[in-house]
Amino acid sequence: MNEEKKIPYKIYLTENEMPTQWYNLRADMKIKPAPLLNPETLKPMTYEDLRPVFCDELIKQELDENTAYIDIPQEILDFYKMYRPAPLVRAYCLEKALDTPAKIYYKFEGNNTSGSHKLNSAIAQAYYAKKQGLKGVTTETGAGQWGTALSMACAYLDLDCKVFMVKGSYEQKPFRREVMRTYGASVTPSPSETTEVGRKILAKYPNTTGSLGCAISEAVEVATNTEGYRYVLGSVLNQVLLHQSIIGLEAKAAMDKYGIEPDIIIGCAGGGSNLGGLISPFMAEKLKGNKDYRFIAVEPASCPSLTRGKYVYDYCDTGMVCPLAKMYTLGSGFIPSANHAGGLRYHGMNSVLSELYHQGMMEAVSVEQTSVFAAAQQFAKIEGILPAPESSHAIRVAIDEAMKCKETGKEKTILFGLTGTGYFDMVAYQKFNDGVMSDYIPTDADLQQGFDGLPDIKRAQ
Amino acid sequence: MNEEKKIPYKIYLTENEMPTQWYNLRADMKIKPAPLLNPETLKPMTYEDLRPVFCDELIKQELDENTAYIDIPQEILDFYKMYRPAPLVRAYCLEKALDTPAKIYYKFEGNNTSGSHKLNSAIAQAYYAKKQGLKGVTTETGAGQWGTALSMACAYLDLDCKVFMVKGSYEQKPFRREVMRTYGASVTPSPSETTEVGRKILAKYPNTTGSLGCAISEAVEVATNTEGYRYVLGSVLNQVLLHQSIIGLEAKAAMDKYGIEPDIIIGCAGGGSNLGGLISPFMAEKLKGNKDYRFIAVEPASCPSLTRGKYVYDYCDTGMVCPLAKMYTLGSGFIPSANHAGGLRYHGMNSVLSELYHQGMMEAVSVEQTSVFAAAQQFAKIEGILPAPESSHAIRVAIDEAMKCKETGKEKTILFGLTGTGYFDMVAYQKFNDGVMSDYIPTDADLQQGFDGLPDIKRAQ
Numbered sequence: 013m014n015e016e017k018k019i020p021y022k023i024y025l026t027e028n029e030m031p032t033q034w035y036n037l038r039a040d041m042k043i044k045p046a047p048l049l050n051p052e053t054l055k056p057m058t059y060e061d062l063r064p065v066f067c068d069e070l071i072k073q074e075l076d077e078n079t080a081y082i083d084i085p086q087e088i089l090d091f092y093k094m095y096r097p098a099p100l101v102r103a104y105c106l107e108k109a110l111d112t113p114a115k116i117y118y119k120f121e122g123n124n125t126s127g128s129h130k131l132n133s134a135i136a137q138a139y140y141a142k143k144q145g146l147k148g149v150t151t152e153t154g155a156g157q158w159g160t161a162l163s164m165a166c167a168y169l170d171l172d173c174k175v176f177m178v179k180g181s182y183e184q185k186p187f188r189r190e191v192m193r194t195y196g197a198s199v200t201p202s203p204s205e206t207t208e209v210g211r212k213i214l215a216k217y218p219n220t221t222g223s224l225g226c227a228i229s230e231a232v233e234v235a236t237n238t239e240g241y242r243y244v245l246g247s248v249l250n251q252v253l254l255h256q257s258i259i260g261l262e263a264k265a266a267m268d269k270y271g272i273e274p275d276i277i278i279g280c281a282g283g284g285s286n287l288g289g290l291i292s293p294f295m296a297e298k299l300k301g302n303k304d305y306r307f308i309a310v311e312p313a314s315c316p317s318l319t320r321g322k323y324v325y326d327y328c329d330t331g332m333v334c335p336l337a338k339m340y341t342l343g344s345g346f347i348p349s350a351n352h353a354g355g356l357r358y359h360g361m362n363s364v365l366s367e368l369y370h371q372g373m374m375e376a377v378s379v380e381q382t383s384v385f386a387a388a389q390q391f392a393k394i395e396g397i398l399p400a401p402e403s404s405h406a407i408r409v410a411i412d413e414a415m416k417c418k419e420t421g422k423e424k425t426i427l428f429g430l431t432g433t434g435y436f437d438m439v440a441y442q443k444f445n446d447g448v449m450s451d452y453i454p455t456d457a458d459l460q461q462g463f464d465g466l467p468d469i470k471r472a473q
Numbered sequence: 474m475n476e477e478k479k480i481p482y483k484i485y486l487t488e489n490e491m492p493t494q495w496y497n498l499r500a501d502m503k504i505k506p507a508p509l510l511n512p513e514t515l516k517p518m519t520y521e522d523l524r525p526v527f528c529d530e531l532i533k534q535e536l537d538e539n540t541a542y543i544d545i546p547q548e549i550l551d552f553y554k555m556y557r558p559a560p561l562v563r564a565y566c567l568e569k570a571l572d573t574p575a576k577i578y579y580k581f582e583g584n585n586t587s588g589s590h591k592l593n594s595a596i597a598q599a600y601y602a603k604k605q606g607l608k609g610v611t612t613e614t615g616a617g618q619w620g621t622a623l624s625m626a627c628a629y630l631d632l633d634c635k636v637f638m639v640k641g642s643y644e645q646k647p648f649r650r651e652v653m654r655t656y657g658a659s660v661t662p663s664p665s666e667t668t669e670v671g672r673k674i675l676a677k678y679p680n681t682t683g684s685l686g687c688a689i690s691e692a693v694e695v696a697t698n699t700e701g702y703r704y705v706l707g708s709v710l711n712q713v714l715l716h717q718s719i720i721g722l723e724a725k726a727a728m729d730k731y732g733i734e735p736d737i738i739i740g741c742a743g744g745g746s747n748l749g750g751l752i753s754p755f756m757a758e759k760l761k762g763n764k765d766y767r768f769i770a771v772e773p774a775s776c777p778s779l780t781r782g783k784y785v786y787d788y789c790d791t792g793m794v795c796p797l798a799k800m801y802t803l804g805s806g807f808i809p810s811a812n813h814a815g816g817l818r819y820h821g822m823n824s825v826l827s828e829l830y831h832q833g834m835m836e837a838v839s840v841e842q843t844s845v846f847a848a849a850q851q852f853a854k855i856e857g858i859l860p861a862p863e864s865s866h867a868i869r870v871a872i873d874e875a876m877k878c879k880e881t882g883k884e885k886t887i888l889f890g891l892t893g894t895g896y897f898d899m900v901a902y903q904k905f906n907d908g909v910m911s912d913y914i915p916t917d918a919d920l921q922q923g924f925d926g927l928p929d930i931k932r933a934q
Contacts, residue, residue: 020488021554027481093482094566094857105555105629123584125859125894167854168566187648187899191859193906194850389655393628396555398586398652433586435896438648445654 022099023266030097031261032084034254036073037292037364039080040299043371045250045363046338048074049325051467057335065232065334067242069140073251082254084136091135091168092258095124100266101395101430107414109394114417116410117272118430119263119290120397125191126161128400128432129286130246133255134158137244138165147240148172152202152227154282155355155402156181156188157432158246163197173197174241176204176230178357180221180350184439191436202227209233209331223347224283224358229331247283248328248337248362256289263427264293274305276413278428280405281309281318281376282355284362290429291374298373307374308413309365310405312384313453314352317342317361318369318376320459326360326466336467339366343462349452352381353440354401359462379408380451385444387411388434400432401440483560484727491558492722493545495715497534498753498825500541501760504832506711506824507799509535510786512928518796526693526795528610528703530601534712543715545597552596552629553719556585561727562856562891568875570855575878577871578733579891580724580751581858586652587622589861589893590747591707594716595622598705599630608701609633613663613688615743616816616863617642617649618893619707624658634658635702637665637691639818641682641811649897663688670694670792684808685744685819690792708744709789709798709823717750724888725754735766737874739889741866742770742779742837743816745823751890752835759834768835769874770826771866773845774914775813778803778822779830779837781920787821787927797928800827804923810913813842814901815862820923840869841912846905848872849895861893862901 038044047056062071073082084092103116121129141149148171153159159175166173175197182189182201189199202222203210209229213220220226228245235243246252267274277294279287287309297303309318317340327344328334341360348357361369368374388404390411391397399407410428417424434441443449499505508517523532534543545553564577582590602610609632614620620636627634636658643650643662650660663683664671670690674681681687689706696704707713728735738755740748748770758764770779778801788805789795802821809818822830829835849865851872852858860868871889878885895902904910 022488024485027483090565091857104551125853125857125896127896164853164857168857186903187896190899190903190906191896194853194859194902196854392586392625392655393657396552396586396625396629398655435586435588435648435652438651441655442647442651445651 019102019270021104022101023270024099025097025262025265027093029265030092031258031265032089033081034084035257035261035292035296036076036080036082036254037295038077038250040296041367043367044077045367048335048337051327051332051336064236065243067137067140067144067146069143070137070251073254074249085139088135088139095131097262098123100263103395105394106391110411110414110418112414112418113421113423114414115423115425116414117427119259119427120430121259122397122400122430122433126157126164127435128157128161129256129259129289130158130161131164132258133246133252133285134161134165136255138162138169138171141242141244142169142171146242148174149242149244150174150231150235151244151246152176152224152231154178154181154224154357156185156436157355159197159199160188160191162244162246163192163195166197167195174234175199176202176227178202178222178224178227185436188436202230204230207233209333213330220347221350223330225330225344228329229333232329232333247285248358248360250362250364252285253288253292253362253364256285257292259286259289259429260292260294263290273425274427275424276306276308276426278308278310278406278409278413278426280356280402280429280431281311281361282402283358284365286429286431288362288365295368295373308409309369309374309376310409311376311378312352312356312405313378313380313451315342315348315357316378317359319378322463323366323370324466328360337363339363340369342459343465345465346462351450351452354437356402356405377409379405380453382449382451384408385441385449389444397430398434399430400434401437403429403431480563480731482565483562484731485560486558486723486726488554490726491553492719492726493550494542495545496718496722496753496757497537497541497543497715498756499538499711501757502828504828505538506828509796509798512788512793512797525697526704528598528601528605528607530604531598531712534715535710546600549596549600556592558723559584561724564856566855567852571872571875571879573875573879574882574884575875576884576886577875578888580720580888581891582720583858583861583891583894587618587625588896589618589622590717590720590750591619591622592625593719594707594713594746595619595626597716599623599626599632602703602705603630603632607703609635610703610705611635611692611696612705612707613637613685613692615639615642615685615818617646617897618816620658620660621649621652623705623707624653624656627658628656635695636660637663637688639663639683639685639688645900646897663691665691668694670794674791681808682811684791686791686805689790690794693790693794708746709819709821711823711825713746714749714753714823714825717746718753720747720750720890721753721755724751734886735888736885737767737769737887739769739771739867739870739874739887741817741863741890741892742772742822743863744819745826747890747892749823749826756829756834769870770830770835770837771870772837772839773813773817773866774839774841774912776803776809776818777839778820780839783924784827784831785927789821798824800824801830803920804926806926807923812911812913815898817863817866838870840866841914843910843912845869846902846910850905858891859895860891861895862898864890864892
């Protein structure tokens with residue numbers, strides 16, 4: 013099919029070409045994202061404020077707005093080499109099937125047992141926890157990818173790992189739980205009776221299927237109450253975007269190697285870690301005025317924080333124990349419909365991405381579940397990879413953009429992030445296969461409930 | 474960890490370095506494997522005998538004992554490029570954890586949605602069916618990897634795919650079924666009421682969890698009774714070994730590129746396709762007297778065809794509708810214990826491997842299930858990949874051999890085949906995690922039942 017094309021199906025960097033530094037996008041932003049606020053004092057969170065919850069080195073990374081490049085420790089580079097570099101794939105087969113003049117590339121981050129890009133930050137966070145001499149870490153997981161990634165990283169470093177898993181996912185994905193257990197983690201469905209915040213939430217909503225915000229509250233409570241433990245988070249935070257910049261750095265290095273220049277860069281957006289990581293080095297060029305890439309964040313219509321949320325200070329968790337972050341948010345009390353599959357269920361959006369979106373540097377669209385799974389199936393049949401529901405949001409919009417190129421005859425180059433595989437999402441695929449998948453779009457009244465729980469915005473700003 | 478080592482964690486061939494021909498090991502065997510026999514005439518099966526069941530081109534490959542190298546059609550090479558080359562991985566982390574002087578490499582074939590090496594032959598078989606103008610193919614699947622692979626290949630080529638799935642796996646692995654359905658295949662638990670042979674088996678054993686041999690009989694019946702359909706098989710046959718030679722050819726090319734010479738080559742063995750594919754080009758060197766590699770076939774103690782079977786002519790399927798093959802066999806009526814997880818449940822062994830084992834060119838060992846899963850968990854924690862139960866048989870023996878090196882101080886180089894991932898085997902992992910996994914070793918009396926059903930050997934030879 014591509015005998016005469018020079019660009020291979022898959023571009024793998026060599027180990028020597030792999031990035032050895034993470035890139036901190038904030039360093040190149042003229043208007044910085046708003047700082048985290050202490051929920052009690054409403055003053056910017058300090059290093060000392062955060063120390064009971066987070067690992068020391070990670071706090072430094074979280075608060076560092078100025079250092080553009082941060083060395084990746086050798087131990088993390090060694091771990092990266094076990095599953096990286098991740099390939100940049102030219103979707104030749106998809107292009108042919110769509111009969112589009114567009115050139116489609118995807119950066120595939122699913123070639124590891126966690127099934128997603130989450131491992132990039134998990135090993136970093138586990139490493140700094142270990143280096144600090146901690147016994148273990150706590151975390152939350154929604155779709156299960158982050159929990160799996162963290163359990164893998166902790167197993168590698170011989171660190172204890174306690175995972176609070178959103179109850180809906182825990183029940184829909186027993187096999188995710190078993191993967192985490194195989195790696196030695198303990199897994200508790202959230203909300204649970206094991207924490208004060210969990211008991212409170214259960215008392216108020218006994219039948220809740222849980223939410224990320226709620227699981228975060230439980231994990232934070234356990235971390236702060238247990239000697240030698242800290243809390244780690246798989247998305248939303250700036251440190252996570254920093255670690256995930258490896259995605260974009262590798263993608264850009266692979267593209268540069270072959271002289272490929274993307275026009276449109278597309279990523280799914282839940283808390284923002286994959287999207288932020290993918291776009292970081294490209295956004296840097298746009299911020300410097302060197303390039304004019306289009307960036308598209310794709311979110312589920314059932315949890316539309318960028319497209320229908322408010323850009324205000326809000327709690328990062330349902331239990332309101334975490335710092336306040338200025339972000340596009342649906343309110344920390346917003347719990348997405350139970351029939352929404354997979355991840356991307358977080359009520360807010362990373363503050364760097366929120367600020368960039370606010371500045372008009374990035375677009376956002378929301379897509380409905382059934383059309384996402386239709387794109388997923390189409391992609392699987394043509395490109396051979398069964399994608400994660402999350403990643404399939406990006407596939408949906410990549411296909412839509414490629415079809416626009418077909419209409420207009422424009423030869424655009426599209427890059428999207430294929431964040432992971434859907435092997436643990438077959439309950440959702442089964443619904444799609446059986447034709448019983450439903451779409452849910454919250455009404456304005458539904459959203460208002462979440463907004464009603466926002467902290468007093470004037471006080472907080 | 475390996476700053477100064479020259480061999481990278483993962484060796485990826487470039488697309489240009491990928492093999493463009495399969496290698497047919499039979500061409501270099503002085504004593505050829507015994508031919509398939511027509512069960513009615515007891516004469517060697519001819520091209521015409523096989524045409525009602527198999528695709529024309531595949532029959533030619535099946536019967537060709539003399540052509541050493543066969544060109545891989547461009548369309549298949551293009552498909553291969555979607556998920557190949559598969560990496561050759563240096564298990565640096567495992568070596569360090571075992572504190573062994575051994576150098577351990579594994580060829581990882583799990584980086585695709587089918588989760589295993591099966592796709593290498595699935596696309597070839599689907600391609601030749603399509604080229605012949607067929608409407609579809611039928612097949613059996615045990616653990617589900619082959620059925621998944623075939624459904625992917627058929628989806629890519631727009632070919633219908635009917636899969637008979639061993640009932641035990643069908644029930645234990647509903648998600649495997651959904652992957653196949655997502656790729657558009659129909660999946661029927663076997664034995665089923667949809668075929669004559671299925672109804673017969675159900676009448677005799679109403680509570681059977683099925684077997685590969687039984688599912689093969691059903692798939693063959695449907696293929697021969699349906700216009701425009703043929704039967705395809707994921708292992709055991711020589712054509713499958715031919716296609717799977719891509720594994721060994723790539724592994725050898727990667728090793729040659731870095732001047733690596735293996736001492737011991739280890740593969741798990743069910744029907745033999747992965748093992749045969751992995752060892753083919755290395756065995757060629759041994760057959761020619763150029764090298765003296767040790768080859769170790771690893772089989773489950775619960776289905777020990779090489780270590781406890783007889784080397785005789787036997788039916789390939791329970792329903793006795795297939796040709797007779799001379800092989801190490803437990804008898805086509807042998808059904809492994811239901812508590813044996815994963816694949817490697819086939820009663821016989823590919824005739825090339827059987828003959829090589831008979832000639833003393835290859836060793837075989839059997840391992841028990843619990844020790845296999847212990848190796849799987851150890852590997853997962855250290856190397857980051859959650860292996861398939863099948864592949865973990867090879868891991869078990871690779872670790873054992875590495876530990877022998879530690880005892881003796883010998884710096885041997887070990888290569889093993891990591892055929893796939895265990896993401897759809899979490900029911901089995903759960904049993905292991907819960908400490909309720911049991912080992913089963915058939916007694917001599919158990920085996921005698923299978924041997925009693927063997928065809929009259931003198932007549933057949």
